[in-house]
Amino acid sequence: MVFASDAESCPDPPPVDNSIFVAEEVEGQLLGTYICIMGYHLVGKETFVCNASEEWDVSPTECRLGHCPDPVLANGKCNSSGPVNVGDMITFKCNDQYILKGSDWSECLDDHTWEPPLPICRSRDCDPPGNPVHGYFEGGSFTSGSVITYYCEERYRLVGTRELQCIDGEWSSEPPACEPIQETPKPAILSILEKVLLMFQENEDLCSDMGNFIKNLKQSGLTMEEVKHSLEVKKARLEANVLLKHNK
Known part of the structure; x- marks a missing residue:
C-alpha cells in the first residue's frame, strides 16, 4: 500500500x-x-x-x-481464451448432441462472480425412465425423439400417460402408475345359482332326478320353453277350476 x-x-x-x-x-x-x-x-x-x-x-x-474464475463448460465452448476482466462478457455454445441449459452469455461482476450463472451442456438423450410398481415399459432406446410405452400387470390398470417421448434430454411427462382393479360385486342372481348348484352337489338324489329329467326331456323332443309354456297353461286351468268351485 x-x-x-x-x-x-x-x-x-x-x-x-x-x-x-x-x-x-x-x-x-x-x-x-x-x-x-x-x-x-x-x-x-x-x-x-x-x-x-x-x-x-x-x-x-x-x-x-481484476478477473473472474476461468469459465468451464463441459461438452461445450466459450469465446474466452484467457483471464476475463471485470465487466467483460462471454458467450457459450454446446457441442453437437448437447443442449444448453441456462443463459448463453454471462458477465464478470465486481465481486468476481458470473451473472447469469454459468450454464451447462446436457445430452439430448434421456436417462432411463422409472418403472411403476406392478408395471413395466417397452422400448429400449432413450435417444432424443424416441418413444416408450407403459403397461401394467394383470389385475392392474394404468393411470397417467401411456406413451412418453424423449425431448432434448427430458421425458415428455412423469411415468404413469399402476393401480389395482377393484373387482365388481357379483349380481344377486349369480349368488342364488351358486347356492342351487351347491345344493345339487350336496344332494345326490336331487342331482340324479334332475339328470333323469333332462334325459327324458331330450328323448321327448320338447324344449325347456315348451315345457315352461305347458306348465303355465296347466297352472292357469287349475286356478280357474279352484275359482269356479269357490263361487259355487
Missing part, C-alpha cells in the same frame, strides 16, 4: 493491499480515497473521512485481482 497525504493530524489509514491511498482536504474535511493498482478492482467503500476525533471512518474494503 502506498500513501499520498499531507495530513499530519490524522493517523495512517488501515492498509489495503494492492492499493494507493490519497488524502485531500475538501471544505474543511480531510477525505481519503483508496485507488487499486492496475489489474485489481475495489470491493467496498472507496472514500473515507477523518472525523473530529482525528480517526478514519474506515469500513472493510479490499482490492481484488
